[in-house]
Amino acid sequence: MAVVASETPFHVLAVDDSLPDRKLIERLLKTSSFQVTTVDSGSKALQFLGIHDDDASTVSVHAHQLDVAVNLIITDYCMPGMTGYDLLKKIKESSSLRDIPVVIMSSENIPSRINRCLEEGADEFFLKPVQLSDMSKLKPHILKSRCREHYEQEQQHQQSDSNSNDCSSPTNMSSSSDSSRKRKAEDNEEILPQKNRPRHS
Amino acid sequence: MEYSNLQRQAASLKKSLFDQGYLDEQFCQIEYLQDEASPNFTEEVVSLFFENSTRLMTNIEQAMEKNPRDFSRWDVNMQQLKGSCSSIGASRMKNECTSFRNICGDENAEGCMRSFQNLKREHGVLRQKLESYFQVLRQAGPAVTAARPRGM
Numbered sequence: 001m002a003v004v005a006s007e008t009p010f011h012v013l014a015v016d017d018s019l020p021d022r023k024l025i026e027r028l029l030k031t032s033s034f035q036v037t038t039v040d041s042g043s044k045a046l047q048f049l050g051i052h053d054d055d056a057s058t059v060s061v062h063a064h065q066l067d068v069a070v071n072l073i074i075t076d077y078c079m080p081g082m083t084g085y086d087l088l089k090k091i092k093e094s095s096s097l098r099d100i101p102v103v104i105m106s107s108e109n110i111p112s113r114i115n116r117c118l119e120e121g122a123d124e125f126f127l128k129p130v131q132l133s134d135m136s137k138l139k140p141h142i143l144k145s146r147c148r149e150h151y152e153q154e155q156q157h158q159q160s161d162s163n164s165n166d167c168s169s170p171t172n173m174s175s176s177s178d179s180s181r182k183r184k185a186e187d188n189e190e191i192l193p194q195k196n197r198p199r200h201s
Numbered sequence: 202m203e204y205s206n207l208q209r210q211a212a213s214l215k216k217s218l219f220d221q222g223y224l225d226e227q228f229c230q231i232e233y234l235q236d237e238a239s240p241n242f243t244e245e246v247v248s249l250f251f252e253n254s255t256r257l258m259t260n261i262e263q264a265m266e267k268n269p270r271d272f273s274r275w276d277v278n279m280q281q282l283k284g285s286c287s288s289i290g291a292s293r294m295k296n297e298c299t300s301f302r303n304i305c306g307d308e309n310a311e312g313c314m315r316s317f318q319n320l321k322r323e324h325g326v327l328r329q330k331l332e333s334y335f336q337v338l339r340q341a342g343p344a345v346t347a348a349r350p351r352g353m
Contacts, residue, residue: 018281020249021288027234027242078281107284129227129288132234 010142011035011068015045015075015087016105025074025105025130032135037068042082042090045073051094070100071142074126077106077113085117092121099149101141105130207341214334223327227290244335250289251328257282258324261317275313276305294323 012034014025022038029036039045049070073091077084084104091097104117107128114125123141126134218224235242261278268274283298297320304312 018253018285018288020246020253020285023246023249024231024234024288027239031234078284107287108280128284129230129290131230 009033009035010071010139011037012138013045013048013070013073014038015040015042015073015079015084017041017076017079021076021128028130028132028135029074031132032138034135034138037070042075042079042084042087045075045087046090049073049091049094049097051090051097071145072101072103072138074103074105074138076128077104077117078108085113085120088117088120088122099145101138101145103138103141207337211334211337211341214330214337218330218334223291223293223330225290225292227287229290231290244338247289247331247335250285250291253285254282254291254294254324257285258321265314265317270308270310272305272308272310272313276302279305291327294320294327297323 012029014022014029014036016022016025016038017040019040022040026036026038037048039048073087075084075087082090084106088102088104091100091102098121101123102121103124103126104114104122105126105128106113109127117125124137126137215224218228231246232243257278261275261282264271264274264278279298279301283295283302286292286295286298297316301313301316301320304316
């Protein structure tokens, strides 16, 4: 798997209340050259991301306040308290976090659930158990998000008559993006993973 | 000589686990992730699975006692357990979970009780068989759990 020419690996925040599943996703991510942080709940994820649960929609935390940039969030759907969907919504409501790609995982293949997540802005939906081959779907979302960021920064610079940035130079997640919040489902190439997997119930 | 006997024994144990449907391909995926950096990964994940599944089954058992005919609660708990089983490749357990959920959907409390007893039995058998397997693996030594070539 090709690694993008940047000095630090991409950092993924993985959220799952199940300890064996957390161990698995961590290993899958590390094997795929990601730096990984795991948390066991949506509220801990928000804490790590630097926003407070109760005022996520009004408080905008500048990304530089994050100790480590997070390039992608992968979360289980079914969690007690805050579900993966609730977490997704909070992330998309936050001006500083909304551009971080979010992937939802679930052991249940429920089309209405999947569509709801995609409509709310999830970039990808993985059916559990997540496979090593699923990991190769993550980088494109990170890179797409970065390119969009750089493009917008370039636009802003052009407007102020300065030189445009080199798209390949890595930067931290910026809070100055004006990109639209909701990603359309059509933007996603694969909505349901193709697997020869027996379907239950 | 003894060394390769243990290897054969491990391979044979594993084969029977697959042939008898206790494990499915997902278990292979987990073993594939094991390497020199993470030499006991499979056993660690399996151990976490049994801790997790034991706890979930206790929850289900308590729900069946304290919340009689609360089928939707039973189903939600069983859904969690099923997800856990599928993560590890515990195929027979997973199938029993599905069966339970179907019976739950029919609101058949006695059927659920029976299914749950089956599940407990499967859980116990799987645990025993995997413990034997890992024991033999440990005795057989590092060559048996050597990293597979990472093909991309």
